[in-house]
Amino acid sequence: MQVGLHALGIGDGARPEIVRAVAEAAEAHGFARLWSGEHVVLVDAPASRYPYSADGRIAVPVDADWLDPFLTLSFAAAVTTTIGLATGVLLLPEHNPVVVAKQAATLDVLSGGRLTLGIGVGWSAEEFAALGVPFAHRGRRTAEYVAAMRTLWANDVASFDGEFVRFDAIRVNPKPARGRRIPVVVGGNSDAALRRVATLGDGWYGFNLPAAAVAERVTALAAECARQGRSPAEPTVAVALSDGSPDLLSDLAEIGVTELVVVEAPPATPEAATRWVADLADRWITPGR
Secondary structure, eight states: OEEEEEOOSBGGGGSHHHHHHHHHHHHHTTOSEEEEOOOSOOOSSOOSOOTTSTTSOOSSOTTSOBOOHHHHHHHHHHTOSSSEEEESOEEGGGSOHHHHHHHHHHHHHHTTSOEEEEEEOOOOHHHHHHHTOOSTTHHHHHHHHHHHHHHHHHOSSEEEEOSSOEEEEEOOOOOOTTTTOOOEEEEOSSHHHHHHHHHHOSEEEEEEEOGGGHHHHHHHHHHHHHHTTOOTTSSEEEEEESSOOGGGHHHHHHTTOOEEEEEOOOOSSHHHHHHHHHHHHHHHTGGGO
């Protein structure tokens, strides 16, 4: 069981001195990956329901700083050498997939092959509207974008002809550091998200799940994989819990979870952030060893 840390990019975690302190300390204390999520846009009075809380509202204040995850993880990569880096998640249908393929491969090369590309389809219609991207069919758009990016990573000269993406005989370099492929992890807790994992994902990131719900979601994912002719053991399984304690680590590992992601907000000074990471490691990593 690996333990990741989702703490960078928002509020105090958006300040460069805190990103540095958290990244360095997380690597030193044995965290497997640093996760950083994305919203380009937040609105003061959203009509869209946030799917990861009981009240349908995101806990992040609308006026908080929220850094771009690729840039945040690039900064973290520059002050570390071994810890994994993961977008958790990038809202892929909001972006041009050719640009994302370039950005992801660039970060993967600069970090020495440490990137996992966590993606989601998004939930905020207001955000899509602000970016000029249709909210409808974002699931189909996401699947096609992943296929297009994998084509760009794999081929020196790439062509693609889809519903949303078309390019012919283009070169996009650099290529990813590990066999021209970057692991793509699909975020989301719904049945539709699990179907996307089974059809196109190298892994799943379940976010803000009650501990009691994890086994059922892992079982549902295994069933979706079986329908797609995949081994249920093939996708990696990372989960961030809305409750629970380190006592659950062995139970989570037994049902197939490969990474427990601790989601916390760091304190406001580098010294406090360093101690905070050490305390989290004592709580979550040492019991799992």
